[in-house]
Each structure stands twice: as C-alpha cells, then as structure tokens.
Amino acid sequence: MKKLFWNDLPIALKLFITVFLFSVLFFKPNLSFSRFAHLTKAMIETNKTSIDEIENKYQIFDPDSFEFKGKMFIQPTPGLSVIALSSYVPYHAFIKPKISNVLGQNYILEFKLSQFLMALSTVSFFSALLVAVFFLVLRNEGCPTRKSVLYALVLYFATPVMFYSSFLDTGQNLLETALFFISFYFLRSFDSINIPRAVLSGLFAGLSIFANASIAPYLILGPLAILLTQRANLIPWMVGSILGAAPLLIYNTISFGNPFLVSYVAQKVLLKINIAGWLKVASTLLLEPQTGLLFFAPFLALLIPMAHALWRRPINRVLLIASAVFVLGLTVQVYSVIQSLNVGEKWYLNQGGGGPRYLLPIIPFLVYLLALQKLSAVQKNVLSFLIPASLLINLPGLFCYGGPPFFLNHLVLFLKNGFHSYLIDLIGELLLIAGYNISKLSLWPVMTIAVFSIWWLWSGRGKIFDALTNDTEEVLNLKASSRDETSERYQMPLHTSESLR
Numbered sequence: 001m002k003k004l005f006w007n008d009l010p011i012a013l014k015l016f017i018t019v020f021l022f023s024v025l026f027f028k029p030n031l032s033f034s035r036f037a038h039l040t041k042a043m044i045e046t047n048k049t050s051i052d053e054i055e056n057k058y059q060i061f062d063p064d065s066f067e068f069k070g071k072m073f074i075q076p077t078p079g080l081s082v083i084a085l086s087s088y089v090p091y092h093a094f095i096k097p098k099i100s101n102v103l104g105q106n107y108i109l110e111f112k113l114s115q116f117l118m119a120l121s122t123v124s125f126f127s128a129l130l131v132a133v134f135f136l137v138l139r140n141e142g143c144p145t146r147k148s149v150l151y152a153l154v155l156y157f158a159t160p161v162m163f164y165s166s167f168l169d170t171g172q173n174l175l176e177t178a179l180f181f182i183s184f185y186f187l188r189s190f191d192s193i194n195i196p197r198a199v200l201s202g203l204f205a206g207l208s209i210f211a212n213a214s215i216a217p218y219l220i221l222g223p224l225a226i227l228l229t230q231r232a233n234l235i236p237w238m239v240g241s242i243l244g245a246a247p248l249l250i251y252n253t254i255s256f257g258n259p260f261l262v263s264y265v266a267q268k269v270l271l272k273i274n275i276a277g278w279l280k281v282a283s284t285l286l287l288e289p290q291t292g293l294l295f296f297a298p299f300l301a302l303l304i305p306m307a308h309a310l311w312r313r314p315i316n317r318v319l320l321i322a323s324a325v326f327v328l329g330l331t332v333q334v335y336s337v338i339q340s341l342n343v344g345e346k347w348y349l350n351q352g353g354g355g356p357r358y359l360l361p362i363i364p365f366l367v368y369l370l371a372l373q374k375l376s377a378v379q380k381n382v383l384s385f386l387i388p389a390s391l392l393i394n395l396p397g398l399f400c401y402g403g404p405p406f407f408l409n410h411l412v413l414f415l416k417n418g419f420h421s422y423l424i425d426l427i428g429e430l431l432l433i434a435g436y437n438i439s440k441l442s443l444w445p446v447m448t449i450a451v452f453s454i455w456w457l458w459s460g461r462g463k464i465f466d467a468l469t470n471d472t473e474e475v476l477n478l479k480a481s482s483r484d485e486t487s488e489r490y491q492m493p494l495h496t497s498e499s500l501r
Contacts, residue, residue: 008139011149012132014457019156020128021450023165027119028401028422029112033169035062035074036122037115039081040088049073049255058107068256078251079211080122080172087121088114102434109429116426119168126178127165131156133178133185134364138371140188151371158390159297159363160356163397172212173357179208180215181364187225188315190233198226198233199240206244208361213248215361217329221322228314271332272339281331281338285356293356293363296393299386300366306373316369323362330358419443 038051038060046053050071055061064075074081091114103110131152138148156162164174183204190197205222208215222241226234249259286293294301303310310316375383396414401422421443428441 004139005136008136008145011145012135015135015149015152016128016132017457018128018454019131019165020124021454022156022162022398023124023127024120025421025423025446025450026166026398027116027124027168028166029115029426030167030169030401031060031108031111031115033062033064034060034111034115035064035076036081036084036168036171037111037118038062038065039074039078040084040118041114043081043085044089044092049078049251058111060107060111073255076172077210077213077248079207079248080168080175082210082247082251083175084118084122087117091117099430102430106433109426109433112426113430115168116423119171123165123168123171123174126175127156127161130161130174130178130181130364133182134368137181137185137188137368140185141372143371147371151367154299154387154390155364155367158299158387158394159367160360160394161363162394164357164360166398170357173360176208176212176215177360177364179204179211180218180361183208183222184365187222187237191229193230193232195233195236198236199243202237202240202242203244204240205237206241206246209245210248214330214333214358215326218322218326218361220325221318224318224322225315228318272336274335274339277335277339278328278331281335282327285331285334285359286327291356293359296356297363297390298393299383299390300363300370302379302383302386303366303370306370306379309373310369313372319365319369323365326362327359334358419447421446 035051038054039049042048042051042054045057050073051062051065052072055065055072062074065072066075067073096110099110099113134155135148135152138151139145143151156165161174161177164170183201186197186201186204201222205219209219219241222237223234226237252261253259284291287295289295307320310320396410399420400410400413400417424441424443424446428438431438431441
C-alpha cells in the first residue's frame with residue numbers, strides 16, 4: 001500500500017495544483033458576508049473572539065452575526081477563521097505594514113485583500129486537497145489511474161464543489177467536506193488494528209465539526225465503518241474525534257462561558273416534528289430545479305438504478321445509510337430553523353448564492369460510489385451525456401457572481417460578460433492606488449499563463465513530479481489489475497476484514 005501511495009503521489013500533486021490554480025484565479029471577495037474575515041482579524045488585532053471592534057474599525061458589518069452579552073460574534077462555527085490564521089498571520093506581520101502606506105484608509109480594498117489571502121489556506125487549499133485525496137482513495141480501492149483522474153476532475157468541475165471553492169463567505173461547507181473525506185481516507189487505509197490511523201481519522205472527523213457543526217449527523221459513518229471492519233479501532237477513533245472537536249468547545253467556553261453553546265440561533269431553534277415539512281425540505285435539497293443536488297450534478301442520478309448493485313458491497317451500505325441519516329438530519333435542522341425563526345423558504349432556497357452547499361459533504365461519497373461501479377454500455381453512454389451537462393450547469397458560476405437563483409443568474413451574466421476574474425480586478429485596484437496608470441487589466445494573459453502551466457504539468461514535461469517515482473505506468477496498471485481481481489471488479493470488499501459478519 002505504501003508503494004502504491006508513493007507511485008500515485010505525483011498525479012495527486014498535479015490534481016492539487018490544477019484545482020488550486022482555478023480556485024485562486026476565480027476567487028470572489030464578498031464584503032456582504034465577511035464573517036470569517038472579521039473573526040480572523042479580531043483574533044489577531046484585538047485578541048478577542050468578538051467582532052464588534054473590527055466591525056466598528058472597518059465599518060464593514062456582517063448581517064450573519066449575533067449579539068451575546070453586549071458583544072457581536074459570527075454566526076457559524078469558527079473553524080475556517082482559525083485555519084485562516086495560517087495565511088493571515090504572515091500577511092499581518094510582514095505584508096500589511098508595507099502596503100498600509102499605499103492603501104491608507106482604504107479599508108474596503110484591504111478587506112478584499114485579506115479575504116483573498118485567507119482563502120489561500122482555507123477554501124482554495126482544501127478544495128485542491130479534497131480532489132487530490134479523492135484520487136488517492138480511488139487508487140487505494142483499485143480503480144485504474146486514468147479513471148481515478150477522470151472522476152477526481154468530475155468531482156470538482158461537474159459539481160457545486162467548484163463554485164464554492166471560490167468563496168470564503170460560504171467556505172465552511174467545503175471545509176467540512178474536505179476534512180471529513182480526509183477522515184474517510186484514513187478510515188479506508190487500514191485493514192487491521194491500526195491505532196495511529198484510527199486516531200487520525202477521528203481527528204479529521206472532529207475537525208469537520210469545528211468547521212461546520214451541521215455535519216454532525218454524518219459522523220455515524222466512522223463508527224459504522226469501523227464496526228464493520230475492525231472494532232478494536234473504534235475507541236482510538238472516538239478519542240481522535242473528541243480531540244478534533246475540542247477546539248470548538250474551547251472557543252465556545254472562551255466566547256460564551258459554555259462549551260456547548262454554538263450560536264445564538266442554536267438557543268432558539270427547537271426540533272419540530274413535521275414529516276410533511278421535512279419531506280418538502282428534502283425534496284428541495286435533492287430534487288428541486290435550480291436548488292437541488294440532482295439539478296447541479298445530474299450524473300449522480302445513475303446511482304438510483306444501481307441501488308441493488310451498490311448494496312452488495314459492505315462499505316457501500318455504510319455510505320448509503322450514513323448519507324440517508326445526514327440528509328434526514330439536515331432536513332430536520334433546516335425545517336426547524338425555518339419554523340423557529342420565521343425566516344421563510346428563501347433561507348434554504350437560496351443557500352448562499354444557490355446550489356446545495358449544505359449537501360456538499362455527501363457529494364464526494366456519491367461520486368466515489370459511482371466511480372467504483374462496473375457500468376454497462378448503456379450506462380456509460382448515459383454518463384457521457386450527463387457529465388458534460390453537469391459541467392455546463394456548474395461552469396458559469398466559476399466566472400460570474402450574482403444573486404439567486406444561482407444557475408440562471410450566472411448563466412445570463414456569463415453569456416453577457418464572458419470570462420471574468422475578481423482576482424484580476426483586485427490586482428488592478430492595488431496597482432491603481434500604487435500610482436500605476438492602469439485602466440483595466442486583461443484576463444487573457446493570465447488565463448494563457450494558467451492554461452500553459454496546466455498543459456505543461458499534465459503533458460509529461462513536468463519532470464519534477466515524475467522524478468518522485470521510478471515505477472512505470474505499466475507497473476501501476478499491473479498493481480491495479482491485481483487489486484481489481486481481488487475485489488471482483490469493485491463489487492466485493494477490498495479488505496479481508498470487511499467480510500460480512
């Protein structure tokens with residue numbers, strides 16, 4: 001397994017760089033919901049977790065915040081803001097003092113720059129990491145290299161993952177997704193008692209809670225999978241998950257004096273038992289045009305007629321059950337918020353610019369299920385049509401920023417304005433303030449450099465990555481074929497410890 005990992009690492013790095021470039025180039029600053037930037041700045045500039053001093057200083061107010069004992073706090077769980085410190089601290093220490101004279105009192109531009117730099121260590125980094133780890137998971141399961149690369153790119157470009165990789169204000173959903181799938185990677189990388197990997201798997205699962213508490217119902221996946229494989233790993237996994245979630249408890253204690261107080265909304269929301277209401281929310285999240293998961297990723301509809309084949313493999317059963325529990329838990333949460341706070345249907349129909357961002361955590365697992373299935377000729381033909389359709393739906397959102405409904409707004413804006421990069425706008429504003437006579441920077445030179453870089457990376461001319469391994473693709477294919485035979489073409493467990501008990 002170690003040999004396979006080192007052989008696949010160069011391709012994983014190429015995937016990481018490709019996705020990272022796209023996420024950075026089309027990142028979209030947004031001061032309307034600058035909550036994570038507020039908290040990150042507050043922790044450094046005021047040594048507090050309350051954001052009212054930062055709001056007053058910069059005169060940028062976030063509507064998604066709440067007041068507690070006379071202080072203002074961000075509404076979501078704070079994991080993204082804490083992780084963003086890894087890029088904001090160097091910026092605050094070394095870069096900000098040097099550009100402060102140039103920017104002066106231009107807090108708007110400085111905030112946009114801060115958001116962009118925070119995105120480097122959060123949504124951009126973890127989007128790329130998610131795709132790279134997804135590739136490694138498929139290879140670990142015995143999936144051929146080219147097929148693994150294809151589905152890794154499909155996960156990014158043909159699902160809402162791509163759209164949300166360019167936002168910081170809704171980045172907590174993507175962050176929880178990446179952290180939890182990394183947890184799954186470690187969970188699938190051992191087939192016997194392995195305490196270190198079990199702890200690591202639990203640690204990343206706990207950190208996903210720190211990023212966004214709405215993923216809590218999905219944590220059933222870890223214990224279910226472990227009970228199905230090696231039960232001795234359960235206690236180390238639980239210890240790791242507690243350690244991973246500990247920062248949230250510490251944050252709550254520091255901020256609110258109560259380790260279990262997540263937010264002001266959490267105090268008000270009561271679980272409402274209304275089956276009809278839950279079904280309506282579930283159908284909206286999964287099936288509704290312009291907001292449902294299958295609208296943005298129609299190729300996942302192929303999983304429905306494959307239900308019987310999927311059920312044969314034990315780990316697939318765990319994923320299907322855990323996904324169903326997550327969707328149920330999410331619909332209960334959403335419906336309860338709607339009813340308790342009287343915010344109406346717009347709250348979940350929009351979902352922060354549109355698209356099923358609350359369902360992001362299950363998307364990699366659904367693509368994983370599809371990737372490991374042996375497709376018939378008819379299913380391959382259907383997939384060859386639905387994947388391009390998914391690309392056409394999601395691509396406009398990469399270049400444009402608009403309000404709800406997500407798809408039509410961005411499609412119209414894209415057809416009207418064409419390619420657009422807010423990063424280029426930000427650089428142009430900085431150069432203009434610095435005294436350079438720049439009317440408007442062109443996107444095309446940057447796009448040309450990016451496309452050439454990606455071509456160079458994947459054309460085999462990026463020898464720096466190929467040098468990391470001495471094995472040929474022929475050896476890799478032989479290894480994958482051997483694993484394929486063992487797993488009976490993905491229909492039986494790959495690990496001997498996954499046999500049915």
